[in-house]
Amino acid sequence: MKFIQMMDQPVEPGGLVEWTPYTEGGLGRWTEDSRPTSHNHELHLRGAFEHRLRTQREGGRESWLGLAIEFDEPMSVPAVRATLVGWIDRHEVLRSHVVIWSDRLARMTTGPGTVKLKMGRVGWYSEPAPLLDQLAGNFDRATAPLQWPAYMFATVAREKSFTLLFAGDHSLVDGYSLIMAQHELIALYSAARRRTDHALPAVGSYVDFSAYQRREADAAGADHEAIAVWSDFLHDTGGKLPGFELADGPGEVIAEDNGGDNGDNEHIDGTVSELVPQGSLTSALLDDEQTNRFTAVCSAAGGSLSSGVLAALAAVYAELGGGPILRCVIPRHTRGDQEWFGALGWFVATVPFRLDTTGASDFGQLIDRASDEMRRVRKAGTLPFLRVGEILGQKPGGGGDFPEPKFVVSFIDLRFAPGHAEADAGRARVLRSHNYSGDEVYIWINRTASGLRISARFPAQGRTHNQVGRYLSRFGDFLKQIGDQSTFGSLPASRET
CATH class of the missing domain: 3.30.559.10 (Chloramphenicol acetyltransferase-like domain)
Incomplete structure (x- = not known):
């Protein structure tokens, strides 16, 4: 889909x-x-x-x-x-x-x-x-x-x-x-x-x-388990949420980025220049067989497809000069009870994610680290992002110093949904609006009936635009290379007679 x-x-x-x-x-x-x-x-x-x-x-x-x-x-x-x-x-x-x-x-x-x-x-x-x-x-x-x-x-x-x-x-x-x-x-x-x-x-x-979540969140204080996770992450990043930053590629021509940090292309005198929509990408990364092979590698390492995807993103990030540690924000759904499963609404929390590739001997070790980090930060999703900022003495989005997410990675397995195969075959597609941010990078990776799909939005021009293009291209190649190492589904060699 x-x-x-x-x-x-x-x-x-x-x-x-x-x-x-x-x-x-x-x-x-x-x-x-x-x-x-x-x-x-x-x-x-x-x-x-x-x-x-x-x-x-x-x-x-x-x-x-x-x-x-x-x-x-x-x-x-x-x-x-x-x-x-x-x-x-x-x-x-x-x-x-x-x-x-x-x-x-x-x-x-x-x-x-x-x-x-x-x-x-x-x-x-x-x-x-x-x-x-x-x-x-x-x-x-x-x-x-x-x-x-x-x-x-x-x-x-x-x-x-x-x-x-x-x-x-x-x-x-x-x-x-x-x-x-x-x-x-x-x-x-x-x-x-x-x-x-x-x-x-x-x-x-x-x-x-919304009412239930609001009352629970408003009753939370600085001793809430989510605050420790967020505080550790923000301390590690100097109080800022990470952006997307790679080393420049060889021969890469760098132009000025469109817009600024506010995403509105606003000048210092308060006037607003012409808005430039972000660039976007939607494509298939792996077919079903290739995805199964990559998943088999993840399972053999004791992880899941989602932890393997995050490990691959970190490996490529380090390879292309982003540094040994991948830092991003990950959305997590909050549909904990059956009654919310099919409900319309914004059932999403955000958690910080950090994966250090330093000293990893092989890809399996990165998968193991990603799995551990996903388990560790899960508790951060039990408190809404706005409430985290309030407890930490800052106000997200409204004149405070609390940072807003700039680099977001989402993974969803769509095969749980009724009618998913028909939708993936072309019956339906989920749409998103354009966005005008000059510095946000959002990457969505979905497991569908036909394999692994990716969608992304990122600045329409300039340095980050070029870097994201290189990054996603290399990421797709990396997944295929890892999957090719799997023996999943391989046929036995024919015997000589």
Whole structure:
């Protein structure tokens, strides 16, 4: 299943319809909700609010995730409407909104059955480029986190097929949400088309989870186990979260990096220059057989595929002049109970990761070290990043000194999800918005039914852009070389007769 930047894969042309949620009477008829929001959501909202105050505009903060699902049948308008309304009714996070007041956040919620859909026919597109521009632009505008709805749907219908698309601000969804959602939306549409029960299991509410997590985190203090892990990591890095930094390659031409540390391309006088979207990459690293061979090497060393991937990233980082220690931040899901498994929401924590390659005699030793580090830092994910900053006396994202992640590596095995094989074969793909940061490097590595896939975003030009390109190219080669050492699946040599 692809995880791809919206503009990197065309949508087959056809008739575009946009589906916008609304409630009669607007937010004025919603119910005040005493459940507090999550730290992730608060950090995200405050960052968006400060950006608006600083730049006097909403744009340049795109942070949405989405889906594109392909249906090999003519589109039924009533079935699409029933599907989307049913999905909104299943997931309370799509019927809840948080606003920023002067000294606090306030939540409002509306019940199932109150959200309706406005169907707007945009027109027929015969070429993919203008269609993609229209979709991406409207998704950018529709997913601003300070408004409701911060999400929208679209369909592109053709004579014998159609594409269903969704985009939602990151405060509403994460990658796991959308991996599960593609199967859920397909099941809802199929049931609506056939007028049968969808038979999907009930899901929990991210609004409930947010309230629970918030109360638990606010009760934590400096003695929380996560604080020791983060303090050790920040002490080791001089109080900064690591960026991506390699030695320059031979003959490499270095240009000035676009933007600065704030990611908004803001000048000292407060004006904002033209925003430059980050570069992106999506590709297959290994096929299924090659991935199995690499996994066998990891298993023989007592590790897992995820620890092997991190070990390989560290080995290549050291090889290309990044230094003997790989330092990055790793997202971890917080869906600890079954009720959250299929829920929409931002169930993600961040943990610091450090892997020292010094003195490693072979790759198996690096895998062992990576496994130990993953176990050690797991406890850091039990406390939200914003709360960590508050306990350490700093304020992430809001005028404080607490650093924000600049180098992030994610690994997800997608084979647990219902319908994963069909999605990986092209039925569905997870979308992400573009990003304007001048210094962030994000790498996502996913195990799918077809093998190992990679997606990345990084500065669009300059030194880091060149370095990331070299790094990811060498990383793919390294994985193949390690896998080639495995005897997994090898055939016995033929005997002479």
